[in-house]
Amino acid sequence: MYSEILFAGFGGQGVILAGKILCIAAMHDGKNVSHIPSYGAEMRGGTANCCVVISDGLIASPVTPKYDIAVVMNTPSLLKFESAVRPGGKLLINSSLIDVEPTRTDIEIIKVDANDISEKAGSHKAANMAMLGKLIAVEPELCSPESLYAALDVAISERNRKFNPVNIAVMKIGGGIDV
Amino acid sequence: MGERVLLKGNEAASEAALIAGCTHYFAYPITPQNEISAYMAKRMPKLNRTFLQAESEIAACNMVYGAAATGARAMTSSSSPGIALKQESFGYIAGAEVPAVVINMMRGGPGLGNISGSQGDYNMCVKGGSNGDFHNLVYAPATVQELADLTLKAFDVAEKYRILTLILGDGYLAQMSEPCVLPEPSGFKAEKPWALTGAEGRPAQVINSLRLADGVLEVHNRHLEEKYKAIEAAEVMFENFHCDDADFVLVTYGTASRVCKAAVMNLRKQGIKAGVFRPITLWPFPSVALAAAVAGKKQVLTVEMSLGQMVADVRLAVNGAVPVDFLGRPGGAVPMVDEVTERVLSYGR
Known part of the structure; x- marks a missing residue:
């Protein structure tokens, strides 16, 4: 496998962290991984994003103009990156915040009520976890759910680890697993 | 073998420098290498080592020259336009023969260019960048793992030959995170009878790149030539x-x-x-x-x-x-x- 994945949203939604959690989980499962944040001259209120590559073999470039999967968490990200998904690829949309309908018909559109799921589980901040949960449900090759949950303890700073039980619950609900 | 961890290139290089026993790091900010300075600022004081943010790029590199002259393991880092400014020191370091480590995380140029990764500094870094007959020993890592391994090695090789070793990475390598096993300390320790350590119980000595006396510089150039030949014979990778x-x-x-x-x-x-x-x-x-x-x-x-x-x-x-x-x-x-x-x-x- 060779999978190029984009995580995009606004600053504070945890898109960079979501990419890191996925990388750590896939690394734990024996995959090669790379993670690179967009560090250009980003516009305030605009998009933050990172590119993750997961592979059984060598990883070529950590950046790519086209993605197999895009996880978009706000409307500007959808507008910017819908065209960057490869034909036959997947576009995961945070439908809690995005009220624009994607126009592509050659890709699979997957809607996740990420903020609503997070709120119902008792957190204002775990929408990124819902997106991750859904991502590995629709793309189980990326990493195992167990590795994803365990990666939280590595990726999240010590003072915020107390939120991990909620994070895991949100991941599960996002992925359609009963909790 | 150590644990496989996800590390950003800049962090892996910094941690490798710490493992190598870098005792003095001199910073001046520039994207895309700022995480090196941030990492060293956090860790060096805790290890009772020196972190100093200089007033300019050239000052930071001259501080490396000075610290290295005392026998310290010293490093600075920058990105393309910042390296251009540091390079006056490179010639002094080469002439004075002190060991030094410099990291260049290349960005687009010429001039301020952009902050993306690039390889536009090959000529500047490999072909000199300062005056006189000299070489820097230049390593070009391709992965975060290799970046960590070569940064560790760069300190040993710099001391072995009393030369400036340069890690030539780029903005992508600097910013990307990959699995990495941090290297073990090599255990290499060079004798440094040339170092300026206070002259207690020995004659005073001078470290300098100026050799005015008749014929002395040519002898020194020939000595450097022999050293470069030895490096060419032993250090190619x-x-x-x-x-x-x-x-x-x-x-x-x-x-x-x-x-x-x-x-x-x-x-x-x-x-x-x-x-x-x-x-x-x-x-x-x-x-x-x-x-x-x-x-x-x-x-x-x-x-x-x-x-x-x-x-x-x-x-x-x-x-x-x-x-x-x-x-x-x-x-x-x-x-x-x-x-x-x-x-x-x-x-x-």
Whole structure:
């Protein structure tokens, strides 16, 4: 496998962290991984994003103009990156915040009520976890759910680890697993 | 063996420098290498070592010169336009023969350019960048793991030869996170009878790059020449990736080489035998090994994230034995696997 994945949203939604959690989980499962944040001259209120590559073999470039999967968490990200998904690829949309309908018909559109799921589980901040949960449900090759949950303890700073039980619950609900 | 952890290139290089026993780090901020300074600012005081943010790039590099003259393991880091400013010191360090480590995470240029990864500083860093007859020993890592390993090694080699070793990475390597096993300390320890340690119980000594007396500088230049020859004989590093049975050899370094390896795997699936020859030391350049690796091949293709700089060294090494083509992406772009693959396909079988 060779999978190029984009995580995009606004600053504070945890898109960079979501990419890191996925990388750590896939690394734990024996995959090669790379993670690179967009560090250009980003516009305030605009998009933050990172590119993750997961592979059984060598990883070529950590950046790519086209993605197999895009996880978009706000409307500007959808507008910017819908065209960057490869034909036959997947576009995961945070439908809690995005009220624009994607126009592509050659890709699979997957809607996740990420903020609503997070709120119902008792957190204002775990929408990124819902997106991750859904991502590995629709793309189980990326990493195992167990590795994803365990990666939280590595990726999240010590003072915020107390939120991990909620994070895991949100991941599960996002992925359609009963909790 | 240590644990496999996900590390950003800048963090891996910083931690490797700490493992190598770097006691003095001199900073001046510039993207895309700022995480090195941030990491060192956090960790050096805790280890009772020196972190200092200088007033300018040249000052930071002259502080490395000064600290290294006392026998300390000293480092500075920057990115392209910042390295341009540091380079006056490089010549002084070469002339005075103190060991120093400098990291350049290259960004697009010329001038301030942009903050994306690039390989536009090959000529500046490999061919000198300061006055006089001298070389820096230049390492070009392609992965976060190699960046960590070579940063550790750079300190030992710098001391072994009393030379400036330069880690030539780029913005992509600096900013990307990859699995990495942090290296173990090498245990290498150089005797430094030349160091300025206070002259207690010994005659005073001077470290200087000025040699005015009649004929003295030529003797010193000849001494440096001998040292450079010894480095050329012992320190060349390269990777041969499927070159042995190849018809087509891609010569490439750093981030560009990652793309070329993927292209080679693609081409081999299509039954086309291609390989990658990757210099790891840019000076000393692996000329002899490259000439041997491409002997009898149909075509050499040099791939760089620039308008073509290393390609001149490739042509000198190949010396007309095989045609040398060039594919470059300047301005902070990374070559695509497809464009490299297509170029090789254009040569026919």
